[in-house]
Amino acid sequence: MLDKTLRMNYLYDFYQSLLTQKQRKYMSQYYLDDFSLGEIAEEFEVSRQAVYDNIKRTEVMLEEYETKLMLLTKFERRTAIVSEMKAAITNGATPEEVMSLLDSLENLN
Amino acid sequence: MLDKTLRMNYLYDFYQSLLTQKQRKYMSQYYLDDFSLGEIAEEFEVSRQAVYDNIKRTEVMLEEYETKLMLLTKFERRTAIVSEMKAAITNGATPEEVMSLLDSLENLN
Numbered sequence: 001m002l003d004k005t006l007r008m009n010y011l012y013d014f015y016q017s018l019l020t021q022k023q024r025k026y027m028s029q030y031y032l033d034d035f036s037l038g039e040i041a042e043e044f045e046v047s048r049q050a051v052y053d054n055i056k057r058t059e060v061m062l063e064e065y066e067t068k069l070m071l072l073t074k075f076e077r078r079t080a081i082v083s084e085m086k087a088a089i090t091n092g093a094t095p096e097e098v099m100s101l102l103d104s105l106e107n108l109n
Numbered sequence: 110m111l112d113k114t115l116r117m118n119y120l121y122d123f124y125q126s127l128l129t130q131k132q133r134k135y136m137s138q139y140y141l142d143d144f145s146l147g148e149i150a151e152e153f154e155v156s157r158q159a160v161y162d163n164i165k166r167t168e169v170m171l172e173e174y175e176t177k178l179m180l181l182t183k184f185e186r187r188t189a190i191v192s193e194m195k196a197a198i199t200n201g202a203t204p205e206e207v208m209s210l211l212d213s214l215e216n217l218n
Binding site: 015017019068069071079082085086089090092095099100102105106 | 126180
């Protein structure tokens with residue numbers, strides 16, 4: 001399991017297009033730019049609590065999108081197979097072995 | 110460009126988890142099971158127009174999700190690279206050539 005911040009960064013990366021403009025601003029400042037809740041509140045002239053509530057709701061939404069679409073999960077599975085293929089090729093795998101890994105990649109799609 | 114029915118089948122496949130229960134029922138009967146609007150209207154005891162409107166709205170939603178998340182587009186790109194790799198391996202590609210195709214697959218992720 002990824003640590004919370006890293007996981008939110010990934011989920012934000014996959015699903016940001018489904019968020020509102022405000023959600024994107026708060027999330028990117030909090031998770032990507034590492035601003036504090038207080039700093040974000042000051043910039044947008046809202047209460048610290050309002051920023052906190054918005055970010056918490058967004059985190060729940062991102063996890064719900066992941067439950068439904070599994071983009072991060074599928075990305076991790078594809079990445080693992082690609083790494084496995086690279087290692088196999090480096091270690092002199094036969095064409096048949098590489099083909100079989102390609103099949104498992106296709107089945108993930 | 111895919112033909113409309115095939116494209117809707119694909120988009121439905123990728124995004125059905127984001128639709129409501131009713132949208133899923135109408136879409137799957139109309140696009141997967143090839144029922145007519147009249148047949149669906151009869152089964153759900155609503156007007157033909159209501160089914161038509163719901164399906165049209167759902168089609169727009171699916172296209173909006175694709176604009177935002179591009180799951181079908183990315184799937185097609187990955188599939189094309191995997192096919193290219195299979196052909197390359199069959200034709201005796203060098204490990205370096207296969208590695209380079211794997212890199213382009215990773216960059217798509």
